[in-house]
Amino acid sequence: MPIRPENRRRYPHNWRAISAYIRGERAQSRCECTGECGLHQGRRCEERHNDPAKWARGRIVLTVAHLDHVPEHCEHSNLRAMCQTCHLRYGREHHAETRATR
Numbered sequence: 001m002p003i004r005p006e007n008r009r010r011y012p013h014n015w016r017a018i019s020a021y022i023r024g025e026r027a028q029s030r031c032e033c034t035g036e037c038g039l040h041q042g043r044r045c046e047e048r049h050n051d052p053a054k055w056a057r058g059r060i061v062l063t064v065a066h067l068d069h070v071p072e073h074c075e076h077s078n079l080r081a082m083c084q085t086c087h088l089r090y091g092r093e094h095h096a097e098t099r100a101t102r
Contacts, residue, residue, distance in 0.1 A: 003071075010071040018074055019064045023049065027081035029062060036067070036080065037089035047083035056085050063087045069094045 003011060012018065023029065031045035039045070046054060049062035065082045066073060069091065082090065 007071060012072075012074055015074070018079070022064045022076065022079050023062045023081045026076070027062070030081070031060075031062065031083040031086055032081045033083070033086035033090070037082070037086040039086070039089065045083060045086055047085070049083075053083075053085070060084070065090055 003015075026032075029049040031047045033045040034040060035042050037045075047060045047062075049060055051060050052058075053060050061084050062081055063084055065080045065087045067078050067080060070078075
């Protein structure tokens with residue numbers, strides 16, 4: 001997901017390298033969601049970066065989600081490579097809360 005300009009300073013200076021490692025090395029360019037988004041019932045999502053989407057339109061963009069929604073918390077155990085569908089579904093409650101506080 002794109003980083004909002006007002007949140008950019010919350011990410012570590014090496015966020016691009018962290019994100020590339022999680023998406024490429026660890027996840028092997030495949031979504032790591034195993035149901036955190038409310039889909040997949042415990043099995044790993046099949047979506048792969050840059051492939052045509054199986055469950056949506058367009059191509060897959062692999063992102064990195066903070067499981068606790070805190071950009072400063074970049075321990076690998078708190079990060080998950082997710083396709084844009086899983087990432088948006090996983091964060092929908094958090095996004096609704098932050099939208100309500102604006």
